[in-house]
Amino acid sequence: MTTAAARTATSAAAVTTTPLGARRTPLLTLLPRDGALAWVRRGEGLIGWGEAARLEVSGPGALAEAADWWAQRCAGTEVHDPVGVPGSGPVLFASVAFDPAEGTSVFVVPEVVVGRRDGCTWVTVTGDADDEDLAVVETSPQHAATSIGRLAYADGALDPMAWCGAVAAAVARIDAGELDKVVLARDLLVSADRPLDPRRLLLRLAERFPDTWTFAVDGLLGATPELLLRRTGRELDARVLAGTAPRGAGAEDDRLAVGLQTSVKDHAEHAYAVDSLADALRPFVDELVVPEQPSVLTLPNVRHLASDVRGRQRDDDATGLLELVGAVHPTAAVCGTPTAGAARVIAELEGMDRGRYAGPVGWLDARGDGEFGLALRCAQLTGADGGRQARLFAGCGIVADSDPIAELAETQAKLAAFQAALED
Numbered sequence: 034m035t036t037a038a039a040r041t042a043t044s045a046a047a048v049t050t051t052p053l054g055a056r057r058t059p060l061l062t063l064l065p066r067d068g069a070l071a072w073v074r075r076g077e078g079l080i081g082w083g084e085a086a087r088l089e090v091s092g093p094g095a096l097a098e099a100a101d102w103w104a105q106r107c108a109g110t111e112v113h114d115p116v117g118v119p120g121s122g123p124v125l126f127a128s129v130a131f132d133p134a135e136g137t138s139v140f141v142v143p144e145v146v147v148g149r150r151d152g153c154t155w156v157t158v159t160g161d162a163d164d165e166d167l168a169v170v171e172t173s174p175q176h177a178a179t180s181i182g183r184l185a186y187a188d189g190a191l192d193p194m195a196w197c198g199a200v201a202a203a204v205a206r207i208d209a210g211e212l213d214k215v216v217l218a219r220d221l222l223v224s225a226d227r228p229l230d231p232r233r234l235l236l237r238l239a240e241r242f243p244d245t246w247t248f249a250v251d252g253l254l255g256a257t258p259e260l261l262l263r264r265t266g267r268e269l270d271a272r273v274l275a276g277t278a279p280r281g282a283g284a285e286d287d288r289l290a291v292g293l294q295t296s297v298k299d300h301a302e303h304a305y306a307v308d309s310l311a312d313a314l315r316p317f318v319d320e321l322v323v324p325e326q327p328s329v330l331t332l333p334n335v336r337h338l339a340s341d342v343r344g345r346q347r348d349d350d351a352t353g354l355l356e357l358v359g360a361v362h363p364t365a366a367v368c369g370t371p372t373a374g375a376a377r378v379i380a381e382l383e384g385m386d387r388g389r390y391a392g393p394v395g396w397l398d399a400r401g402d403g404e405f406g407l408a409l410r411c412a413q414l415t416g417a418d419g420g421r422q423a424r425l426f427a428g429c430g431i432v433a434d435s436d437p438i439a440e441l442a443e444t445q446a447k448l449a450a451f452q453a454a455l456e457d
């Protein structure tokens with residue numbers, strides 16, 4: 034099998050980072066309407082726009098090819114970076130297909146990146162640091178708050194009852210001993226009266242879900258609570274989520290939280306996801322800290338069992354972040370256990386192309402530092418009709434005790450995250 038790739042690039046121009054000191058303007062409000070790139074949590078992170086280079090790649094070697102491409106590009110670049118922190122200097126935004134061997138992964142080197150870390154802001158420009166680009170950062174925010182009018186929803190690949198049938202079929206296959214866990218997802222289509230403005234959606238998501246990473250790459254926008262892998266020097270860390278409960282009102286909410294903490298089914302579902310990440314990371318680390326018990330992450334729409342895993346990459350291991358991401362993905366948080374059997378069941382039962390949903394999304398710098406989440410609680414904006422349409426996604430882990438109606442309700446609670454941003 035071969036890897037197919039399409040690339041565009043301006044010649045590897047100089048990259049200049051300029052410190053801007055302490056700025057208050059929220060990063061997401063600086064984005065232009067088109068080509069928004071973002072990875073922001075609690076007001077810090079990176080945004081970008083413009084395309085100095087782009088790689089679209091598909092095939093079994095997709096991530097290795099992207100890593101080579103980035104390494105070559107960095108090697109040919111003259112860098113001025115007095116800031117010297119993760120995310121300063123040259124940056125690559127990435128959105129990897131759920132199945133990189135089949136789907137298309139997108140990598141974008143922005144012309145302009147604005148970053149903020151520990152309260153300090155900088156701007157990085159590829160090519161001539163022209164006054165216009167810097168002026169954007171110096172002047173007023175340009176976010177649009179225009180209404181998008183009415184929304185019309187339609188079923189995606191499967192209607193809710195057909196999707197419940199797929200869950201029941203998955204449970205039967207788990208009961209028959211074919212596999213232990215599989216994550217089944219569904220999609221929901223939405224059309225608006227007026228074009229969907231990514232900036233408006235990103236701002237709403239970031240406001241409502243401050244504990245998540247708000248991301249945008251090539252029209253895939255979302256607010257993910259799950260960190261697949263972050264690399265800072267040789268430190269690696271991840272936040273694994275699996276096992277979910279809905280939110281309720283008053284005492285019911287407390288009851289649901291206790292139910293999640295004590296649920297044997299949710300703990301089993303969680304353990305598969307943690308084990309898959311830990312097993313995949315072990316060959317690369319000489320130290321791996323996995324919490325004995327998960328904690329509970331409370332979001333406005335759902336609660337999750339969460340495990341923050343930390344490790345230190347071995348000093349003699351030269352594997353780069355993109356290859357590490359390729360090695361750990363797909364974990365059982367988005368695929369299942371065993372991986373190959375779960376992937377087969379997903380292909381047979383889901384009836385849809387996940388595209389880049391549930392794939393790794395994030396950024397990488399020239400030092401090899403970066404952050405990748407899983408593209409969850411997200412939507413793919415589509416160009417048809419002037420960008421008035423979007424495809425929303427949500428999925429959940431299915432194990433032996435899963436009830437199709439409860440799983441459907443879980444997808445609805447997860448879809449509600451993006452729906453709230455649309456409907457606000």
Ligand SMILES: C=C(O[C@@H]1C=C(C(=O)O)C=C[C@H]1O)C(=O)O
Binds near residue numbers: 218410426
């Ligand atoms: C697959 C999704 O979420 C994943 C599945 C979860 C679960 O089944 O409990 C929880 C968090 C995520 O790991 C999604 O949001 O689409």
